[in-house]
Amino acid sequence: MTCRERLAPGLWMLACGVCLLSNASGSAQSAQLVQVGVIPAAAEKVEVSGDHAYLVTGRTLAIFDISNPGTPKREGEYTFPDKIWGIEVVGSLVYAAVDKFGLGIVDVSNASAPQLRGSLKTPGQSKSIALTGSMAMVADHMSGVNFVDVSDPAKPVFLDDFFLDGYARAVAARGPIAAAVDTPTGLYVFDFSKPGKREPVAIRQSADRPGSVKMSDPNAASGLKVAVLLGGGSLQIYDIADPAAPAKAATLRTPGARAQDAALQGRLAFVADGASGLQVVDLEMPAKPRIIGEFKTTMPAHAVAATNTLVLVAVGAVEESPAGSSSAGKGQVLILEHRLRAQ
């Protein structure tokens, strides 16, 4: 039973009184959001996989059971020696980009007692991580994109790297297609379905200070094939239907002009937009992205993760405790349920 199925049947009726809707464009559908729970912990990053939420604060990865979103339960945590800049969850493994520590792989099969399975130091700061097959891509501040064989999580093996002219900020991958971004302007698209060197099939120096990149799922029913870059307070949407010829389809300035993180789910992008809370953007037509919903938060939103039913939004201030073992501050992670509703 998924957490969606465990929601009280009447919750959506009740939710109508608290959700905030927007349909400025008058489109056929709008996004409906309702808060169904809250994790009372601050987080800089948040990911969700199955019935678990993964919160990152400073050096600590904390795991919460959200099988019942109304009563999330803290299960365990793992603290690295350095700051965690990004994570990706695949099955029972969490792959983490951990500053000068490098790539860390944490086994969370027992969520109450996460264990480090393996690690690999990258030349500089590991800033972001993405998995494509059995290969991890790590954005490294010094050396660009590092490619690491993680087929044996206990023994990650460096394969190769690709230097980026600017500062490597983020990587993302869906299937064999991957992307990296650097500041001030770079987008690099990789296609690992084709044999050859681990080099981009396309480079575009047209982005605006990209700090993050997200990829749509090419196998999703929506058929959407885009890379969404966040930077300069906006969403920069690139059509990557042909990975070798990415084209900027649109730039969308969000109401808060603070688009800091996004989660792509089907044709939707859930965007953490600072003081403007959560914005829901319909990317069905990449050249004409439309905001079709929002959820006002009482504290600024800075991180987001999504499943096909839930959105987790990290809001508020984050402070790491001196010991680095737990999060502090006024922040929390809101658990929302989302659905599209016909007008």
Next chain:
Amino acid sequence: MRRAVIVIVGLVLAAARTSATDQWPSFRGPDAGVVADDANLPDTWSSTENIVWKADLPGLSWSSPVVWDDHIIVTSAISAGQEATPEKGLYDPGDQHGKTRSTSLNRWMVYDIDFETGKIRWSRELAQKVPPTGRHVKNSFASETPVIDGERIYVYFGAIGLVAALDLTGQTVWTQQVPAHETYFDMGTASSPVLYKDRVYIVHDNHSDSFMAAFDKRTGAQIWKVKRDEDKTAATWSTPFIWENDRRTELIVSASGQVRSYDLDGRLLWQLSGMTFLTAPSPFARHGLLYFSSGYPGASPRPVYAVRPGATGDISLKPDATSNDYIAWYQPTLGTYQTSALVYGDYYYTLLDRGFLLCHDARTGKEIYGRQRISREAGGFTASPWAYNGKIFLLSEDGDTFVVQAGPEFKLLGKNSLDEMSLATPAVARGSVILRTQSKLYRIARR
């Protein structure tokens, strides 16, 4: 006949004693890192090989040593407290941008080290106070390289606004106090003083009152001071350059807002826009061209310019242009963040801070070879490259000097390790490399 031979030999020896490579009077020496060939200069070294001596240096400073005869001059700032530890490499320091402030008493010091023995001949404390300004964790409060002319040593500590001259016995000849302003994100200062004829020039670009000033080298009297419009353009750590060309002598200041050429009385001759923010590489000249650059990796463009003499007014490139009447060539993405470029022979070598070497034709800007990874073992680079005997020397922040063959083909020849963080560009004089690491000074020579 015999007497004539003796006279000639004597003249040759005298000339050799006073050749450029006998003295290393300023940052990067008299020829922007290029040293006359000398079979005595070492190609290889380690902590035990070819080390004539090593000396402990107190405090923290990333300024370079300068050499005049048997005087090796170094500066330092010694804190009475515990200061933040510098880290190697280019890294994202987080939301605080690497800012650090000292709350401890610091002592600003000048040392004269005996070239032969490595012993401290004298030391002079020029100031003692809590630094009024901040610095980046990777900077120091004494990053400006002194300059020496055989009679006096001229120092500038931008962190406390102190300009001073000492004689070669360590006696203070004069001091001048100039404003010490806060800098961009508390990154601190590093632009070294320059000496030309009877004047000492300093530049202090900052967020409130950027200026350049000239002082009488004998008395310290301020001859002139001009305001520089750089308050809104972030930091400049580039050292000014005196460009003696076939038209005139110019004072070149490379900065983030504009590169400006002044006459020796501070009057503007020409200016150029199009640099990137945070400018550290220092200008220099060769083959009748002036070279300057900037290249913070997180910004664009990262330009390199080669400029001909004789310019006036605004010589900025028009959009999409790569040359004009005065700009011989331009590369929009070749600039480095910290290291200055090297022109050795016909080639312009670029040492990227993250461990790559590139080579271009110095006269045309045409690429000879593109990005070559120096070594997977190489960390970051801040010290500028130098060259002699057909070899280029690249000192990494790890204290490893990678030796590369000069010329149109990249070839790594070796690595010389000293196992300590190194950001200062070495001096090369009298057949020795004088290399400063975080806590030590080495004299390295073929033994």
